[in-house]
Amino acid sequence: MAEPPGRPAPLIRFEGVTKSFGAARAVAGVDLDIAQGEFFCLLGPSGCGKTTLMRTLAGFETPDSGRILLDGADLAGVPAHRRPVNMMFQSYALFPHMSVEANIAFGLRQDGVPRAEIAERVAAIVRTVQIQGLEKRRPHQLSGGQKQRVALARALVKRPLVLLLDEPLAALDRKLREDTRFELKELQARLGLTFLMVTHDQDEAMAMADRIGVMEKGRLVQVGAPAEVYETPATRGVAAFVGDSTLIEGVAGAFDGAAARLRVRAALGASSPEFVVAAREAPAEGSAVTLALRPEKLRLWTEPPEAGTPNVLEAEVWDLGYLGDKTLVRLRLPGGGTVRVSRLNASRRPEAGLSAHQRAWIGFDPADAVLLTR
Ligand SMILES: Nc1ncnc2c1ncn2[C@@H]1O[C@H](COP(=O)(O)OP(=O)(O)O)[C@@H](O)[C@H]1O
Ligand SMILES: [Mg+2]
The missing domain is CATH 3.40.50.300 (P-loop containing nucleotide triphosphate hydrolases)
Structure with missing residues:
Protein backbone atom coordinates (compact mmCIF):
# COMPACT_ATOMS: atom_id res chain seq x y z
CA MET A 1 0.00 0.00 0.00
CA PHE A 241 -13.32 4.84 30.82
CA VAL A 242 -10.42 7.22 30.31
CA GLY A 243 -10.43 9.44 33.36
CA ASP A 244 -13.59 10.29 35.20
CA SER A 245 -16.53 11.94 33.48
CA THR A 246 -20.04 12.77 34.49
CA LEU A 247 -22.26 12.06 31.51
CA ILE A 248 -25.43 14.14 31.15
CA GLU A 249 -27.95 13.13 28.51
CA GLY A 250 -29.55 15.87 26.47
CA VAL A 251 -31.15 16.90 23.22
CA ALA A 252 -29.35 18.96 20.63
CA GLY A 253 -30.84 22.38 20.01
CA ALA A 254 -29.98 25.09 17.51
CA PHE A 255 -26.41 25.51 16.34
CA ASP A 256 -25.02 29.00 16.26
CA GLY A 257 -22.59 28.55 13.40
CA ALA A 258 -20.90 31.91 13.89
CA ALA A 259 -19.98 31.34 17.52
CA ALA A 260 -19.78 27.58 16.97
CA ARG A 261 -21.97 26.97 19.98
CA LEU A 262 -24.75 24.52 20.42
CA ARG A 263 -27.66 24.67 22.81
CA VAL A 264 -28.38 21.43 24.60
CA ARG A 265 -31.51 20.77 26.63
CA ALA A 266 -30.41 18.58 29.51
CA ALA A 267 -32.60 15.63 30.40
CA LEU A 268 -32.55 16.30 34.15
CA GLY A 269 -36.22 16.20 35.01
CA ALA A 270 -38.79 18.93 35.49
CA SER A 271 -36.62 22.03 35.65
CA SER A 272 -34.22 20.91 32.91
CA PRO A 273 -31.76 23.65 32.16
CA GLU A 274 -30.34 24.51 28.78
CA PHE A 275 -26.59 24.47 28.31
CA VAL A 276 -24.39 26.14 25.76
CA VAL A 277 -21.41 24.12 24.58
CA ALA A 278 -18.69 24.70 22.03
CA ALA A 279 -19.02 22.37 19.05
CA ARG A 280 -17.10 22.10 15.82
CA GLU A 281 -20.04 20.63 13.99
CA ALA A 282 -23.54 20.25 15.22
CA PRO A 283 -25.56 17.08 15.41
CA ALA A 284 -29.09 17.26 13.94
CA GLU A 285 -31.45 19.42 15.95
CA GLY A 286 -33.53 17.21 18.21
CA SER A 287 -31.06 14.31 18.23
CA ALA A 288 -29.84 12.72 21.45
CA VAL A 289 -26.45 13.90 22.66
CA THR A 290 -24.37 13.41 25.78
CA LEU A 291 -22.34 15.99 27.61
CA ALA A 292 -19.19 14.69 29.26
CA LEU A 293 -18.02 16.82 32.17
CA ARG A 294 -14.61 16.27 33.76
CA PRO A 295 -14.50 16.75 37.55
CA GLU A 296 -11.51 19.11 37.41
CA LYS A 297 -13.13 21.35 34.81
CA LEU A 298 -16.29 22.05 36.78
CA ARG A 299 -16.60 25.12 38.94
CA LEU A 300 -18.30 25.03 42.29
CA TRP A 301 -19.91 27.92 44.18
CA THR A 302 -21.54 27.99 47.59
CA GLU A 303 -23.50 31.13 46.66
CA PRO A 304 -25.40 31.60 43.41
CA PRO A 305 -22.92 32.84 40.80
CA GLU A 306 -23.35 36.17 39.06
CA ALA A 307 -26.39 36.44 36.80
CA GLY A 308 -25.49 35.65 33.21
CA THR A 309 -22.90 32.99 34.11
CA PRO A 310 -23.45 30.25 31.52
CA ASN A 311 -24.19 26.61 32.26
CA VAL A 312 -25.05 26.80 35.92
CA LEU A 313 -26.83 24.01 37.78
CA GLU A 314 -28.08 24.10 41.30
CA ALA A 315 -27.25 20.95 43.23
CA GLU A 316 -26.91 19.50 46.70
CA VAL A 317 -23.56 18.48 48.11
CA TRP A 318 -23.82 14.75 48.74
CA ASP A 319 -20.45 13.84 50.12
CA LEU A 320 -16.85 14.93 50.24
CA GLY A 321 -14.09 12.45 49.49
CA TYR A 322 -10.84 13.79 50.89
CA LEU A 323 -7.99 12.29 48.83
CA GLY A 324 -5.09 14.32 50.17
CA ASP A 325 -4.03 16.19 47.06
CA LYS A 326 -7.62 16.86 46.11
CA THR A 327 -11.13 16.51 47.38
CA LEU A 328 -13.78 14.86 45.26
CA VAL A 329 -17.15 16.46 45.88
CA ARG A 330 -20.20 14.49 44.81
CA LEU A 331 -23.38 16.45 44.26
CA ARG A 332 -26.97 15.42 43.56
CA LEU A 333 -28.53 16.99 40.51
CA PRO A 334 -32.17 18.10 40.38
CA GLY A 335 -33.16 15.11 38.23
CA GLY A 336 -31.54 12.65 40.66
CA GLY A 337 -28.20 12.05 38.95
CA THR A 338 -24.86 12.76 40.55
CA VAL A 339 -22.01 14.92 39.36
CA ARG A 340 -18.41 14.80 40.56
CA VAL A 341 -16.32 17.92 41.02
CA SER A 342 -12.69 17.76 42.07
CA ARG A 343 -11.00 20.59 43.96
CA LEU A 344 -7.28 20.81 44.34
CA ASN A 345 -6.17 21.12 47.98
CA ALA A 346 -3.53 23.74 47.35
CA SER A 347 -3.63 24.88 50.98
CA ARG A 348 -3.86 22.98 54.26
CA ARG A 349 -7.45 23.97 54.91
CA PRO A 350 -9.22 21.67 52.52
CA GLU A 351 -12.83 22.43 51.82
CA ALA A 352 -13.30 24.99 54.54
CA GLY A 353 -16.91 26.05 54.31
CA LEU A 354 -18.17 23.05 52.35
CA SER A 355 -20.26 20.34 53.98
CA ALA A 356 -22.64 17.56 53.07
CA HIS A 357 -26.27 18.43 52.28
CA GLN A 358 -25.64 22.10 51.65
CA ARG A 359 -26.81 23.77 48.48
CA ALA A 360 -24.20 24.55 45.87
CA TRP A 361 -23.97 25.66 42.27
CA ILE A 362 -21.84 24.09 39.65
CA GLY A 363 -20.97 25.46 36.26
CA PHE A 364 -18.72 24.96 33.30
CA ASP A 365 -17.27 26.98 30.50
CA PRO A 366 -18.87 26.23 27.09
CA ALA A 367 -15.46 25.06 25.81
CA ASP A 368 -14.90 22.66 28.71
CA ALA A 369 -17.77 20.26 28.10
CA VAL A 370 -17.35 17.53 25.51
CA LEU A 371 -20.27 16.87 23.23
CA LEU A 372 -20.69 13.22 22.35
CA THR A 373 -22.95 11.70 19.74
CA ARG A 374 -21.66 8.10 19.83
N1 LIG B 1 -8.11 -18.86 24.47
C1 LIG B 1 -9.33 -18.35 24.62
N2 LIG B 1 -10.42 -19.14 24.52
C2 LIG B 1 -11.66 -18.62 24.63
N3 LIG B 1 -11.94 -17.32 24.87
C3 LIG B 1 -10.89 -16.50 24.99
C4 LIG B 1 -9.54 -16.96 24.88
N4 LIG B 1 -8.72 -15.89 25.05
C5 LIG B 1 -9.53 -14.82 25.25
N5 LIG B 1 -10.82 -15.18 25.21
C6 LIG B 1 -11.97 -14.27 25.36
O1 LIG B 1 -11.81 -13.21 24.46
C7 LIG B 1 -12.17 -11.96 25.05
C8 LIG B 1 -11.00 -11.01 25.05
O2 LIG B 1 -10.01 -11.50 25.94
P1 LIG B 1 -8.62 -10.78 26.16
O3 LIG B 1 -8.01 -10.51 24.84
O4 LIG B 1 -7.84 -11.62 27.10
O5 LIG B 1 -9.07 -9.42 26.84
P2 LIG B 1 -8.21 -8.35 27.67
O6 LIG B 1 -6.78 -8.64 27.49
O7 LIG B 1 -8.64 -7.04 27.10
O8 LIG B 1 -8.66 -8.49 29.09
C9 LIG B 1 -12.69 -12.31 26.43
O9 LIG B 1 -14.08 -12.43 26.36
C10 LIG B 1 -12.04 -13.63 26.72
O10 LIG B 1 -12.81 -14.39 27.62
MG1 LIG C 1 -5.37 -9.12 28.99
Whole structure:
Protein backbone atom coordinates (compact mmCIF):
# COMPACT_ATOMS: atom_id res chain seq x y z
CA MET A 1 0.00 0.00 0.00
CA ALA A 2 1.35 3.45 -0.90
CA GLU A 3 2.16 5.69 2.04
CA PRO A 4 1.20 9.34 2.07
CA PRO A 5 4.28 11.48 1.36
CA GLY A 6 6.29 12.64 4.36
CA ARG A 7 5.10 9.85 6.61
CA PRO A 8 7.39 6.88 7.22
CA ALA A 9 5.97 3.43 6.60
CA PRO A 10 4.72 1.96 9.87
CA LEU A 11 6.76 -0.74 11.57
CA ILE A 12 3.60 -2.62 12.51
CA ARG A 13 0.36 -2.65 10.58
CA PHE A 14 -2.83 -4.41 11.62
CA GLU A 15 -5.28 -4.62 8.71
CA GLY A 16 -8.85 -5.68 9.47
CA VAL A 17 -7.69 -8.14 12.11
CA THR A 18 -10.52 -10.25 13.53
CA LYS A 19 -10.35 -13.12 15.98
CA SER A 20 -13.19 -15.11 17.55
CA PHE A 21 -13.19 -17.87 20.13
CA GLY A 22 -16.24 -19.94 19.30
CA ALA A 23 -19.13 -17.52 19.06
CA ALA A 24 -17.32 -14.82 21.04
CA ARG A 25 -15.60 -12.17 18.95
CA ALA A 26 -12.52 -11.11 20.90
CA VAL A 27 -11.06 -8.77 18.26
CA ALA A 28 -13.27 -7.17 15.60
CA GLY A 29 -11.79 -5.62 12.47
CA VAL A 30 -8.85 -3.74 13.96
CA ASP A 31 -6.85 -1.42 11.69
CA LEU A 32 -3.82 0.13 13.33
CA ASP A 33 -0.39 1.45 12.36
CA ILE A 34 2.45 1.72 14.86
CA ALA A 35 5.66 3.56 14.01
CA GLN A 36 9.21 2.42 14.72
CA GLY A 37 10.31 3.75 18.12
CA GLU A 38 6.81 4.41 19.33
CA PHE A 39 5.50 3.55 22.78
CA PHE A 40 1.98 2.44 21.94
CA CYS A 41 -0.53 1.40 24.54
CA LEU A 42 -3.73 -0.61 24.12
CA LEU A 43 -6.15 0.48 26.82
CA GLY A 44 -9.56 -0.84 27.72
CA PRO A 45 -11.57 -2.73 30.32
CA SER A 46 -10.83 -6.33 31.11
CA GLY A 47 -12.04 -8.68 28.39
CA CYS A 48 -12.12 -6.11 25.56
CA GLY A 49 -9.58 -8.01 23.45
CA LYS A 50 -6.26 -6.29 24.22
CA THR A 51 -4.26 -9.41 24.99
CA THR A 52 -5.75 -11.29 22.06
CA LEU A 53 -4.79 -8.52 19.63
CA MET A 54 -1.26 -8.48 21.03
CA ARG A 55 -1.02 -12.26 20.77
CA THR A 56 -1.87 -12.15 17.06
CA LEU A 57 1.22 -10.02 16.54
CA ALA A 58 3.36 -12.34 18.68
CA GLY A 59 2.11 -15.33 16.66
CA PHE A 60 0.35 -17.05 19.56
CA GLU A 61 -3.04 -16.55 17.92
CA THR A 62 -3.91 -16.70 14.23
CA PRO A 63 -6.38 -14.06 13.03
CA ASP A 64 -9.59 -15.40 11.43
CA SER A 65 -9.26 -12.64 8.85
CA GLY A 66 -7.09 -9.62 8.18
CA ARG A 67 -3.33 -9.27 7.95
CA ILE A 68 -0.46 -8.19 10.16
CA LEU A 69 2.58 -6.64 8.54
CA LEU A 70 5.92 -6.10 10.23
CA ASP A 71 8.27 -3.79 8.41
CA GLY A 72 6.12 -4.32 5.31
CA ALA A 73 6.24 -8.13 5.40
CA ASP A 74 3.11 -10.21 6.00
CA LEU A 75 3.54 -12.31 9.14
CA ALA A 76 1.00 -14.95 8.09
CA GLY A 77 2.61 -18.36 8.40
CA VAL A 78 5.64 -17.10 10.34
CA PRO A 79 5.78 -19.09 13.60
CA ALA A 80 6.01 -17.21 16.90
CA HIS A 81 9.66 -18.07 17.55
CA ARG A 82 10.69 -16.74 14.14
CA ARG A 83 9.07 -13.33 14.64
CA PRO A 84 11.38 -10.48 15.75
CA VAL A 85 8.92 -9.76 18.52
CA ASN A 86 9.19 -10.66 22.18
CA MET A 87 6.47 -10.77 24.75
CA MET A 88 6.75 -10.08 28.44
CA PHE A 89 3.92 -11.95 30.08
CA GLN A 90 1.60 -10.58 32.72
CA SER A 91 2.65 -13.41 35.08
CA TYR A 92 6.35 -13.00 34.09
CA ALA A 93 6.45 -16.80 33.50
CA LEU A 94 9.97 -17.20 34.92
CA PHE A 95 11.34 -20.75 35.23
CA PRO A 96 11.31 -21.39 39.00
CA HIS A 97 14.14 -23.95 39.00
CA MET A 98 16.55 -21.72 37.06
CA SER A 99 18.74 -18.89 38.30
CA VAL A 100 18.14 -15.34 37.14
CA GLU A 101 21.08 -15.68 34.79
CA ALA A 102 19.79 -18.92 33.29
CA ASN A 103 16.31 -17.47 32.91
CA ILE A 104 17.68 -14.54 30.96
CA ALA A 105 20.00 -16.71 28.86
CA PHE A 106 17.34 -19.31 28.06
CA GLY A 107 16.17 -17.93 24.71
CA LEU A 108 19.71 -17.31 23.50
CA ARG A 109 20.72 -20.89 24.39
CA GLN A 110 17.75 -22.20 22.43
CA ASP A 111 18.83 -20.15 19.44
CA GLY A 112 22.31 -21.67 19.65
CA VAL A 113 24.08 -18.40 20.36
CA PRO A 114 27.75 -19.09 21.27
CA ARG A 115 28.51 -19.30 25.02
CA ALA A 116 30.81 -16.30 25.17
CA GLU A 117 28.29 -14.09 23.40
CA ILE A 118 25.52 -15.25 25.72
CA ALA A 119 27.60 -14.33 28.76
CA GLU A 120 28.33 -10.92 27.33
CA ARG A 121 24.75 -10.15 26.34
CA VAL A 122 23.34 -11.36 29.66
CA ALA A 123 25.83 -9.23 31.60
CA ALA A 124 24.95 -6.18 29.50
CA ILE A 125 21.21 -6.57 29.92
CA VAL A 126 21.61 -7.19 33.67
CA ARG A 127 23.22 -3.74 33.85
CA THR A 128 20.55 -2.19 31.62
CA VAL A 129 17.71 -3.25 33.91
CA GLN A 130 19.85 -2.80 37.04
CA ILE A 131 19.71 -6.21 38.66
CA GLN A 132 23.46 -6.63 39.24
CA GLY A 133 24.16 -9.00 42.12
CA LEU A 134 20.98 -11.04 41.64
CA GLU A 135 22.32 -13.30 38.87
CA LYS A 136 22.58 -16.46 40.98
CA ARG A 137 19.23 -16.18 42.72
CA ARG A 138 16.14 -18.20 41.91
CA PRO A 139 12.83 -16.43 41.15
CA HIS A 140 11.38 -17.22 44.61
CA GLN A 141 14.26 -15.26 46.17
CA LEU A 142 13.27 -12.09 44.32
CA SER A 143 10.82 -9.30 45.16
CA GLY A 144 8.00 -8.53 42.77
CA GLY A 145 9.88 -5.60 41.29
CA GLN A 146 13.02 -7.70 40.78
CA LYS A 147 11.03 -10.46 39.05
CA GLN A 148 9.56 -7.85 36.75
CA ARG A 149 13.07 -6.70 35.82
CA VAL A 150 14.26 -10.24 35.17
CA ALA A 151 11.29 -10.84 32.89
CA LEU A 152 12.09 -7.59 31.10
CA ALA A 153 15.74 -8.56 30.73
CA ARG A 154 14.78 -11.97 29.37
CA ALA A 155 12.58 -10.35 26.72
CA LEU A 156 15.11 -7.65 25.80
CA VAL A 157 18.20 -9.84 25.62
CA LYS A 158 16.95 -11.31 22.34
CA ARG A 159 17.02 -7.83 20.80
CA PRO A 160 13.52 -7.87 19.39
CA LEU A 161 12.27 -5.20 16.99
CA VAL A 162 9.17 -4.93 19.08
CA LEU A 163 8.67 -5.61 22.77
CA LEU A 164 5.18 -6.63 23.80
CA LEU A 165 4.23 -5.97 27.39
CA ASP A 166 1.02 -7.40 28.76
CA GLU A 167 0.04 -5.55 31.95
CA PRO A 168 3.74 -5.40 32.90
CA LEU A 169 3.21 -3.54 36.17
CA ALA A 170 0.00 -5.16 37.38
CA ALA A 171 1.74 -7.33 39.99
CA LEU A 172 3.63 -4.45 41.63
CA ASP A 173 2.42 -2.38 44.55
CA ARG A 174 1.36 1.15 43.89
CA LYS A 175 4.48 3.14 44.70
CA LEU A 176 6.77 0.74 42.86
CA ARG A 177 4.37 0.69 39.94
CA GLU A 178 4.60 4.45 39.58
CA ASP A 179 8.41 4.49 39.79
CA THR A 180 8.64 1.62 37.31
CA ARG A 181 6.49 3.51 34.80
CA PHE A 182 9.14 6.16 34.42
CA GLU A 183 11.94 3.62 34.30
CA LEU A 184 10.28 1.62 31.54
CA LYS A 185 9.52 4.72 29.54
CA GLU A 186 13.08 5.94 29.95
CA LEU A 187 14.47 2.54 28.94
CA GLN A 188 12.28 2.44 25.85
CA ALA A 189 13.46 5.89 24.75
CA ARG A 190 17.10 5.04 25.45
CA LEU A 191 16.96 1.79 23.45
CA GLY A 192 14.87 3.35 20.68
CA LEU A 193 12.72 0.23 20.67
CA THR A 194 9.08 -0.04 19.70
CA PHE A 195 6.94 -0.99 22.69
CA LEU A 196 3.39 -2.26 22.47
CA MET A 197 1.88 -2.37 25.93
CA VAL A 198 -1.49 -3.60 27.13
CA THR A 199 -3.10 -2.18 30.25
CA HIS A 200 -6.50 -1.59 31.79
CA ASP A 201 -4.99 1.19 33.91
CA GLN A 202 -5.64 4.56 32.31
CA ASP A 203 -3.12 6.42 34.48
CA GLU A 204 -0.44 4.01 33.37
CA ALA A 205 -1.37 4.43 29.71
CA MET A 206 -1.43 8.22 30.00
CA ALA A 207 1.90 8.38 31.83
CA MET A 208 3.80 6.11 29.48
CA ALA A 209 2.37 6.04 25.98
CA ASP A 210 3.16 8.22 22.99
CA ARG A 211 -0.22 7.13 21.63
CA ILE A 212 -3.08 5.21 23.15
CA GLY A 213 -5.53 2.94 21.36
CA VAL A 214 -8.75 2.53 23.33
CA MET A 215 -10.55 -0.77 22.83
CA GLU A 216 -14.18 -1.54 23.53
CA LYS A 217 -15.66 -5.00 22.96
CA GLY A 218 -13.02 -6.05 20.46
CA ARG A 219 -13.07 -2.81 18.52
CA LEU A 220 -10.47 -0.08 18.45
CA VAL A 221 -12.65 2.97 19.06
CA GLN A 222 -10.07 5.75 19.32
CA VAL A 223 -6.37 6.25 18.71
CA GLY A 224 -4.51 9.36 19.78
CA ALA A 225 -1.98 11.01 22.05
CA PRO A 226 -2.94 10.81 25.75
CA ALA A 227 -4.11 14.43 25.90
CA GLU A 228 -6.18 13.98 22.74
CA VAL A 229 -7.93 10.89 24.07
CA TYR A 230 -8.56 12.55 27.44
CA GLU A 231 -9.67 15.96 26.21
CA THR A 232 -11.49 14.86 23.07
CA PRO A 233 -12.95 11.42 23.75
CA ALA A 234 -14.68 10.04 20.66
CA THR A 235 -17.38 8.02 22.37
CA ARG A 236 -19.31 7.81 25.62
CA GLY A 237 -17.35 4.69 26.43
CA VAL A 238 -13.99 6.45 26.05
CA ALA A 239 -15.19 9.45 28.07
CA ALA A 240 -16.30 7.19 30.89
CA PHE A 241 -13.32 4.84 30.82
CA VAL A 242 -10.42 7.22 30.31
CA GLY A 243 -10.43 9.44 33.36
CA ASP A 244 -13.59 10.29 35.20
CA SER A 245 -16.53 11.94 33.48
CA THR A 246 -20.04 12.77 34.49
CA LEU A 247 -22.26 12.06 31.51
CA ILE A 248 -25.43 14.14 31.15
CA GLU A 249 -27.95 13.13 28.51
CA GLY A 250 -29.55 15.87 26.47
CA VAL A 251 -31.15 16.90 23.22
CA ALA A 252 -29.35 18.96 20.63
CA GLY A 253 -30.84 22.38 20.01
CA ALA A 254 -29.98 25.09 17.51
CA PHE A 255 -26.41 25.51 16.34
CA ASP A 256 -25.02 29.00 16.26
CA GLY A 257 -22.59 28.55 13.40
CA ALA A 258 -20.90 31.91 13.89
CA ALA A 259 -19.98 31.34 17.52
CA ALA A 260 -19.78 27.58 16.97
CA ARG A 261 -21.97 26.97 19.98
CA LEU A 262 -24.75 24.52 20.42
CA ARG A 263 -27.66 24.67 22.81
CA VAL A 264 -28.38 21.43 24.60
CA ARG A 265 -31.51 20.77 26.63
CA ALA A 266 -30.41 18.58 29.51
CA ALA A 267 -32.60 15.63 30.40
CA LEU A 268 -32.55 16.30 34.15
CA GLY A 269 -36.22 16.20 35.01
CA ALA A 270 -38.79 18.93 35.49
CA SER A 271 -36.62 22.03 35.65
CA SER A 272 -34.22 20.91 32.91
CA PRO A 273 -31.76 23.65 32.16
CA GLU A 274 -30.34 24.51 28.78
CA PHE A 275 -26.59 24.47 28.31
CA VAL A 276 -24.39 26.14 25.76
CA VAL A 277 -21.41 24.12 24.58
CA ALA A 278 -18.69 24.70 22.03
CA ALA A 279 -19.02 22.37 19.05
CA ARG A 280 -17.10 22.10 15.82
CA GLU A 281 -20.04 20.63 13.99
CA ALA A 282 -23.54 20.25 15.22
CA PRO A 283 -25.56 17.08 15.41
CA ALA A 284 -29.09 17.26 13.94
CA GLU A 285 -31.45 19.42 15.95
CA GLY A 286 -33.53 17.21 18.21
CA SER A 287 -31.06 14.31 18.23
CA ALA A 288 -29.84 12.72 21.45
CA VAL A 289 -26.45 13.90 22.66
CA THR A 290 -24.37 13.41 25.78
CA LEU A 291 -22.34 15.99 27.61
CA ALA A 292 -19.19 14.69 29.26
CA LEU A 293 -18.02 16.82 32.17
CA ARG A 294 -14.61 16.27 33.76
CA PRO A 295 -14.50 16.75 37.55
CA GLU A 296 -11.51 19.11 37.41
CA LYS A 297 -13.13 21.35 34.81
CA LEU A 298 -16.29 22.05 36.78
CA ARG A 299 -16.60 25.12 38.94
CA LEU A 300 -18.30 25.03 42.29
CA TRP A 301 -19.91 27.92 44.18
CA THR A 302 -21.54 27.99 47.59
CA GLU A 303 -23.50 31.13 46.66
CA PRO A 304 -25.40 31.60 43.41
CA PRO A 305 -22.92 32.84 40.80
CA GLU A 306 -23.35 36.17 39.06
CA ALA A 307 -26.39 36.44 36.80
CA GLY A 308 -25.49 35.65 33.21
CA THR A 309 -22.90 32.99 34.11
CA PRO A 310 -23.45 30.25 31.52
CA ASN A 311 -24.19 26.61 32.26
CA VAL A 312 -25.05 26.80 35.92
CA LEU A 313 -26.83 24.01 37.78
CA GLU A 314 -28.08 24.10 41.30
CA ALA A 315 -27.25 20.95 43.23
CA GLU A 316 -26.91 19.50 46.70
CA VAL A 317 -23.56 18.48 48.11
CA TRP A 318 -23.82 14.75 48.74
CA ASP A 319 -20.45 13.84 50.12
CA LEU A 320 -16.85 14.93 50.24
CA GLY A 321 -14.09 12.45 49.49
CA TYR A 322 -10.84 13.79 50.89
CA LEU A 323 -7.99 12.29 48.83
CA GLY A 324 -5.09 14.32 50.17
CA ASP A 325 -4.03 16.19 47.06
CA LYS A 326 -7.62 16.86 46.11
CA THR A 327 -11.13 16.51 47.38
CA LEU A 328 -13.78 14.86 45.26
CA VAL A 329 -17.15 16.46 45.88
CA ARG A 330 -20.20 14.49 44.81
CA LEU A 331 -23.38 16.45 44.26
CA ARG A 332 -26.97 15.42 43.56
CA LEU A 333 -28.53 16.99 40.51
CA PRO A 334 -32.17 18.10 40.38
CA GLY A 335 -33.16 15.11 38.23
CA GLY A 336 -31.54 12.65 40.66
CA GLY A 337 -28.20 12.05 38.95
CA THR A 338 -24.86 12.76 40.55
CA VAL A 339 -22.01 14.92 39.36
CA ARG A 340 -18.41 14.80 40.56
CA VAL A 341 -16.32 17.92 41.02
CA SER A 342 -12.69 17.76 42.07
CA ARG A 343 -11.00 20.59 43.96
CA LEU A 344 -7.28 20.81 44.34
CA ASN A 345 -6.17 21.12 47.98
CA ALA A 346 -3.53 23.74 47.35
CA SER A 347 -3.63 24.88 50.98
CA ARG A 348 -3.86 22.98 54.26
CA ARG A 349 -7.45 23.97 54.91
CA PRO A 350 -9.22 21.67 52.52
CA GLU A 351 -12.83 22.43 51.82
CA ALA A 352 -13.30 24.99 54.54
CA GLY A 353 -16.91 26.05 54.31
CA LEU A 354 -18.17 23.05 52.35
CA SER A 355 -20.26 20.34 53.98
CA ALA A 356 -22.64 17.56 53.07
CA HIS A 357 -26.27 18.43 52.28
CA GLN A 358 -25.64 22.10 51.65
CA ARG A 359 -26.81 23.77 48.48
CA ALA A 360 -24.20 24.55 45.87
CA TRP A 361 -23.97 25.66 42.27
CA ILE A 362 -21.84 24.09 39.65
CA GLY A 363 -20.97 25.46 36.26
CA PHE A 364 -18.72 24.96 33.30
CA ASP A 365 -17.27 26.98 30.50
CA PRO A 366 -18.87 26.23 27.09
CA ALA A 367 -15.46 25.06 25.81
CA ASP A 368 -14.90 22.66 28.71
CA ALA A 369 -17.77 20.26 28.10
CA VAL A 370 -17.35 17.53 25.51
CA LEU A 371 -20.27 16.87 23.23
CA LEU A 372 -20.69 13.22 22.35
CA THR A 373 -22.95 11.70 19.74
CA ARG A 374 -21.66 8.10 19.83
N1 LIG B 1 -8.11 -18.86 24.47
C1 LIG B 1 -9.33 -18.35 24.62
N2 LIG B 1 -10.42 -19.14 24.52
C2 LIG B 1 -11.66 -18.62 24.63
N3 LIG B 1 -11.94 -17.32 24.87
C3 LIG B 1 -10.89 -16.50 24.99
C4 LIG B 1 -9.54 -16.96 24.88
N4 LIG B 1 -8.72 -15.89 25.05
C5 LIG B 1 -9.53 -14.82 25.25
N5 LIG B 1 -10.82 -15.18 25.21
C6 LIG B 1 -11.97 -14.27 25.36
O1 LIG B 1 -11.81 -13.21 24.46
C7 LIG B 1 -12.17 -11.96 25.05
C8 LIG B 1 -11.00 -11.01 25.05
O2 LIG B 1 -10.01 -11.50 25.94
P1 LIG B 1 -8.62 -10.78 26.16
O3 LIG B 1 -8.01 -10.51 24.84
O4 LIG B 1 -7.84 -11.62 27.10
O5 LIG B 1 -9.07 -9.42 26.84
P2 LIG B 1 -8.21 -8.35 27.67
O6 LIG B 1 -6.78 -8.64 27.49
O7 LIG B 1 -8.64 -7.04 27.10
O8 LIG B 1 -8.66 -8.49 29.09
C9 LIG B 1 -12.69 -12.31 26.43
O9 LIG B 1 -14.08 -12.43 26.36
C10 LIG B 1 -12.04 -13.63 26.72
O10 LIG B 1 -12.81 -14.39 27.62
MG1 LIG C 1 -5.37 -9.12 28.99
